[in-house]
Amino acid sequence: MVGRPPAERADAARNRRRILAAAAEILRARGVAGLSMDEVAHAAGVGVGTVYRRFGDRAGLVYAMIDDRERDFQAAFLQGPPPLGPGEEPARRLRAFLHALAERTEAQSDLLLMAEMDSADARFEGSYDLYHRHLVMLIRLLRPDADAAYLADALLAPFAANLFVHQRRGRGMSVERIRSGLDDLIAGLARSG
Known part of the structure; x- marks a missing residue:
């Protein structure tokens, strides 16, 4: 990718x-x-x-519009500098990834929402699989005993565009509040290990 x-x-x-x-x-x-x-x-x-x-289709067009930013994001977490890239301990890297994903989702929320609404499978194609594999790897490092595949899905669920937009616009949540909630999830995951 x-x-x-x-x-x-x-x-x-x-x-x-x-x-x-x-x-x-x-x-x-x-x-x-x-x-x-x-x-x-x-x-x-x-x-x-x-x-x-x-x-x-329209979703394919939208994803092509999203593509350059997506490539930069992937390069940053796969091979960029810590804490987002390799070389950081798992909990800090997980936090950096989820915070960066929140910023990225905020910046392109309308495009992501449109893509997900136009194609039932759009959310789970391409980038989602890469994000999931990345989170599974980090979770296994952080909590070898945990169901990493399930927890990766649970951590990615808040980035469904319809939920993210609802939280931002319908509930008035700031991106800072969303990041803080993600920090609580990560802290709970780290504590329970």
Whole structure:
């Protein structure tokens, strides 16, 4: 997942950039509700079939828009400096990861929400599996006796976009409060070990 996408033909790369730029402009102007594959195709000057072939569906388009930030985030926790990257003790690294994920989810919450709403499987594809494996590894280091797979899912559950947006907008929770709650979960996990 970390790295850059494979090389593209020049015309395909040009179309991809035009489509993503058009989608970003529509998002800026009208928000996520205004983003449709037809409008993106029209604004990019390509056929709607080109958009569908390239991205599959609206969720695929949204995830392509999220992709660069995701690649940077993955690089940071897989090979970046501590405490997010390797070289830190498990509880501190777990905390750094969850805090960074909260910031990342906050920054792209509308896009993540749209992607998850457009595709029933979107939440559990790609990045989720990597996050889960990463957390399983950290939890096993912290608590070898624990059900690491279950606990990894439990720690990732608050990052479901619909719950995150509900907490932020519906309940008025700050990102700091969410991070504090995550700290309590980590402390409980560390204490019980």
